[in-house]
Amino acid sequence: MDDITSQLLVNKSNAVVTISLNRAPANSYYLDYLKLLSGAIRKASQDKEVKVILLNSTSEKFFCAGADIKIFSTNTSEQNADMVLAAKEVSREITSSDKIVVAAIRGHVLGGGLEMIMACDIRLASEGNYLIGLPEVKLGLMPGNGGTPRLIDLIGVSRAMELLVTGNSISPDKAYQYGLFNHIYTKDAFNKEVNTYVNNLAQGAGKAMSAIKKYVQNHKGLSAEASLQLETEAVNFLYDTADAKEGFLAFVEKRKPKFN
Secondary structure (H helix, E strand, O other), X not given: OOOHHHHEEEEEEXXXXXXXXXXXXXXXXXXXXXXXXXXXXXXXXHOOOOXXXXXXXXXXXXXXXXXXXXXXXXXXXXXXXXXXXXXXXXHHHHHHOOOEEEEEEOOEEEOHHHHHHHOOOEEEEEOOOOOEEOHHHHHOOOOOOOHHHHHHHHHOHHHHHHHHHHOOOEOHHHHHHHOOOOEEEOOOOHHHHHHHHHHHHOOOOHHHHHHHHHHXXXXXXXXXXXXXXXXXXXXXXXXXXXXXXXXXXXXXXXXXXXXX
16 A cells, blocks of 8 residues: 555645545555545644635545445444544544635446545536445445434435435436536636636635635524524624625725735
């Protein structure tokens, strides 16, 4: 096995940190790899200069096929439980980050890989013949890293139920139609479009984007009154920020704002 650090590439450019999965052939994960990924996301989240984290793959064929089945099948139950906890920690780092986390997908994304990108805030995809799905039921299992509730939230109960109980996969076009992907681009334009998207996002008001993400993450299950109160608390904090002052001034001066 190669040096584990070479299996995950991290690059920072201005306010964007790109974390690239680089474990051939399918970016299948195992315990130490998940810990490395969690650490990379955590470090990017702690960087005050960063506004956007981009998760992608160096492979044009796979984004991530989930857990390494060869390792999973030979592990003890305790070892597999540790792997599941580590996979959940990756999703927790994504959802708890105050940065906007974007996934860029141009290859197969299955099982735990799909659970990972569903934890992200935005999903950008390329056209192609790759597959998207949660095949756990075909192994006598079900998603265990947040895939079940997140799939329901993203595409609705009826469509989620069918994908979960059949374990069948769908195409990128179908995933876009279902609302699983935010945007889908041609293969030739994919890298350019993703780069443009995340860099435009990184020019936005970081504190406001963070507050919006926190609200979206926490409002579910609240009463209408409690949800409105949460929104009020979030916006009240933003009124006195430098970004808000710049936003209002730029509007008055009819120019593009320059956020910190």
